[in-house]
Amino acid sequence: MQDDDFKRELAELIPHLRAFARNLCGDASSADDLAQEAMLKAWNARESYQEGTNLKAWTFTILRNAFYSEKRRSWRRQPLDPEVAEATLVSNNDPDDQMELLSLRNAILRLPEDQREALVLVGAGGLSYDEAADICGCAVGTIKSRVSRARQALAVILATNEVGFNSDSDISAEEAFDDIMAQASALTGP
Amino acid sequence: MTESKPMKNNMHEAETEDSAEDMRDRRSRQKRIGNQLRRLYDNVATEPVPDDFLKLLEEADKKKQS
Numbered sequence: 001m002q003d004d005d006f007k008r009e010l011a012e013l014i015p016h017l018r019a020f021a022r023n024l025c026g027d028a029s030s031a032d033d034l035a036q037e038a039m040l041k042a043w044n045a046r047e048s049y050q051e052g053t054n055l056k057a058w059t060f061t062i063l064r065n066a067f068y069s070e071k072r073r074s075w076r077r078q079p080l081d082p083e084v085a086e087a088t089l090v091s092n093n094d095p096d097d098q099m100e101l102l103s104l105r106n107a108i109l110r111l112p113e114d115q116r117e118a119l120v121l122v123g124a125g126g127l128s129y130d131e132a133a134d135i136c137g138c139a140v141g142t143i144k145s146r147v148s149r150a151r152q153a154l155a156v157i158l159a160t161n162e163v164g165f166n167s168d169s170d171i172s173a174e175e176a177f178d179d180i181m182a183q184a185s186a187l188t189g190p
Numbered sequence: 191m192t193e194s195k196p197m198k199n200n201m202h203e204a205e206t207e208d209s210a211e212d213m214r215d216r217r218s219r220q221k222r223i224g225n226q227l228r229r230l231y232d233n234v235a236t237e238p239v240p241d242d243f244l245k246l247l248e249e250a251d252k253k254k255q256s
């Protein structure tokens with residue numbers, strides 16, 4: 001493939017690299033670091049890419065390897081700062097809906113990594129089981145069972161969170177949302 | 191003693207109804223989670239790409255040419 005064509009196709013995949021990274025890492029700035037690293041690694045390895053094969057799956061494999069590399073191990077094990085995660089959420093007019101997305105995001109980050117990546121690839125990124133299996137270097141059946149376990153675990157985490165939220169706290173979802181937005185603007189403010 | 195039989199049957203029926211309802215609940219919950227998962231991903235995928243990315247890619251390309 002010509003370098004210019006490769007560059008153009010790689011540039012078109014940047015939004016997907018960012019989205020995959022954000023769902024793996026949680027906070028936006030680590031995720032963008034990871035996505036940039038993956039993009040540059042893909043560029044440098046362009047000669048080993050076989051034209052006609054799935055470039056998205058190929059770049060996702062690179063991103064995943066970078067995520068698990070020795071260098072990342074120290075930071076990715078650090079507990080996630082919830083305020084940072086909240087600040088990465090896009091604005092949304094419906095506070096209840098926003099709270100649900102926030103709970104889901106936090107629940108995803110509590111899944112075991114193998115389940116999380118399978119769920120993000122198939123359930124969120126829309127990749128096929130075959131593609132996800134290639135990316136993760138495991139059998140299709142393994143991916144299917146990880147996705148299925150991840151879905152069940154998410155439902156349990158979310159159900160537990162809902163109970164906790166309603167019983168432990170008197171504030172409404174709307175007040176909680178306003179709190180989050182206040183924290184977010186404090187973090188991103190001048 | 192004989193009265194306990196129909197009661198057991200009733201309990202069994204109630205359980206079956208419950209689990210059918212549970213299954214519907216579970217399915218609609220899973221569908222909801224599925225939709226939200228895609229939105230979490232799409233929310234990021236549809237954000238404008240920060241300038242750094244394209245700048246880095248151009249720099250890497252130029253480095254190769256020089």
